[in-house]
Amino acid sequence: MELCETYRIPHSQLMGASAGGRWSALDRAKALAWAAWKAAVCDGCGTRPQEWDEQQGGDRYAYVPQTSRCxxxxxxxxxxxxxxxxxxxxxxxIGLIKQSS
Structure with a gap:
């Protein structure tokens, strides 16, 4: 259902049961893989656990912190x-509003 919300389509269309706009099995597989990939990304730092796990080809020191100011x-x-x-x-x-020139 998350994919249906993301792509704004009915579940029947995603599953290929509706008359118009059917998704192929490959399209569904790609969309599901993309959703799984996005779900594995940490919402705090933007990395994935595999990037840090040496047993999965990652590196404990894959990233270094960088300070920036906004x-x-x-x-x-x-x-x-x-x-x-x-x-x-x-x-x-509190939000920011663009100043008019």
């Missing part, structure tokens, strides 16, 4: 410090 994130953090704690601060979300 001025947009800095502004959001600075503004978030101004949000009151407790009930007044509940539900407050």
């Amino acid at each position: 001025l947009g994130c800095e502004l959001i953090e600075m503004e978030s410090e101004q949000v009151p704690e407790g009930a007044e601060g509940r539900g407050v979300r």
Whole structure:
């Protein structure tokens, strides 16, 4: 169903049961493989466990950390410090709005 949501198609079309726009077995296999590959990516750092596992061809030191600064994130953090704690601060979300020229 995740694939159906991603591709915005009915399940019957994905499985090839609908009259129009049938997916081939190869198309389905590729879509399922892509979904599995994406699911294995860490949402924190963007790497996959296999990249670190030497038994799976990975390397314990495959990556090194790199520090960077995003001025947009800095502004959001600075503004978030101004949000009151407790009930007044509940539900407050901070985003960036493009300045008009």
